[in-house]
Amino acid sequence: MYRSKKQSQILSYQELLKKQRRWFPIEQSLCPKDILDLLTTIKTSINKYTVATTATENPHIRRALHDQLDTAVYLHDELSDLLLEKGWLG
Structure with missing residues (x-):
C-alpha cells in the first residue's frame, strides 16, 4: 500500500511515541x-x-511550519x- 510522506511521518512519530511510553511512561513522570x-x-x-504559516510566502518555510503544526x-491529541x-x- 502506498503511503504519502505525511502519513509515513505520522506513523513514525506514533511508533516513536509508543517506544517512549514503553521506556519512559508519561503517567509516572507527570501529574495532571x-x-x-x-x-x-x-x-x-x-x-x-x-x-x-499564513503569513509566510516562502513555500519551503511554509512546509516546515506546516509539519511542525501537524x-x-x-x-495535543x-x-x-x-x-x-x-x-x-x-
Whole structure:
C-alpha cells in the first residue's frame, strides 16, 4: 500500500511515541497539572504556527511550519486522550 510522506511521518512519530511510553511512561513522570500546562503551551504553539504559516510566502518555510503544526496537533491529541483515559479531565 502506498503511503504519502505525511502519513509515513505520522506513523513514525506514533511508533516513536509508543517506544517512549514503553521506556519512559508519561503517567509516572507527570501529574495532571503538568500535562495541562503542556497542553496550554502546545495550544499556544498551534496558534502561533497557524499565524506564521499564513503569513509566510516562502513555500519551503511554509512546509516546515506546516509539519511542525501537524506534529503539535498530533501531540495535543495524544495528551488530551491520555488525560481523558486517566480520568484527569472531564
